[in-house]
Amino acid sequence: MDKKITIAIDGFSSTGKSTLAKQIAKHLGYAYVDSGAMYRAITLYAMENGFITPDHLDKEGLIASLTTINLEFCFSQEAGFAEMYLNGTNVEKQIRTLEVSNMVSRIAEISEVRAKLVEQQQHMGENKGVVMDGRDIGTVVFPNAELKLFMVASAETRAQRRYDELTAKGESVTFEAVLDNVQQRDHIDSNREDSPLIQAVDAIAIDNSNLSKQEQFDLVLGLAKQAIQL
Numbered sequence: 001m002d003k004k005i006t007i008a009i010d011g012f013s014s015t016g017k018s019t020l021a022k023q024i025a026k027h028l029g030y031a032y033v034d035s036g037a038m039y040r041a042i043t044l045y046a047m048e049n050g051f052i053t054p055d056h057l058d059k060e061g062l063i064a065s066l067t068t069i070n071l072e073f074c075f076s077q078e079a080g081f082a083e084m085y086l087n088g089t090n091v092e093k094q095i096r097t098l099e100v101s102n103m104v105s106r107i108a109e110i111s112e113v114r115a116k117l118v119e120q121q122q123h124m125g126e127n128k129g130v131v132m133d134g135r136d137i138g139t140v141v142f143p144n145a146e147l148k149l150f151m152v153a154s155a156e157t158r159a160q161r162r163y164d165e166l167t168a169k170g171e172s173v174t175f176e177a178v179l180d181n182v183q184q185r186d187h188i189d190s191n192r193e194d195s196p197l198i199q200a201v202d203a204i205a206i207d208n209s210n211l212s213k214q215e216q217f218d219l220v221l222g223l224a225k226q227a228i229q230l
Helices: 017-028 035-048 059-068 098-108 111-124 137-141 155-168 175-191 213-229
Strands: 006-011 031-034 071-076 081-086 130-134 147-152 204-207
Touching (some): 006 137, 017 031, 017 130, 017 213, 031 035, 031 081, 031 111, 035 071, 035 081, 035 098, 035 130, 111 130, 111 137, 130 137, 137 147, 147 213, 155 175, 204 213
Parallel strands (some): 006 130, 006 147, 031 130
Antiparallel strands (some): 071 081
């Protein structure tokens, strides 16, 4: 039987990390964990409870409420992957809106939020056989992962992908608003004091600006197989 490994996929927003991670996890029979969904769920909670608005962030209030937040992934036969549940409610659709995207990097800056989620993420992957994507998976969550990837693409390419995704869901957004969101998140994610988005020294960088999903999958699957055989 092949040994099980941990695959950490980091990168900027809208680089297709989740799509790739789901594909690889399904092919290998591994668990898939979308760490970004966890930050988005806490962001949604903060929005719904008045802890964050475009002009205000009640960081202390949110920190005090962290013990009341329960996050859980539950597999959906219809979707074909595990969806995010916040305090027992499926919030998979709500956490994918541009409104949440505009707030999530500010929530992810909070050290207490990161500590809570990193602990949960490490527990999810303690038996290996997991593919996890996010911003600090290879640097903080699983620094000893057997395979680390760092996904990049131009801001314009990523904004177009995100714009197409949102409009396909019926959201009324402009490309300019999406591009601005991508650029703002890049800046916050890369410059926050706690666990900034950086490429791990042993991560393999993959620029998928001009790669099809199939080309990207084939490339990463080959890397995964090599890591499993080591």
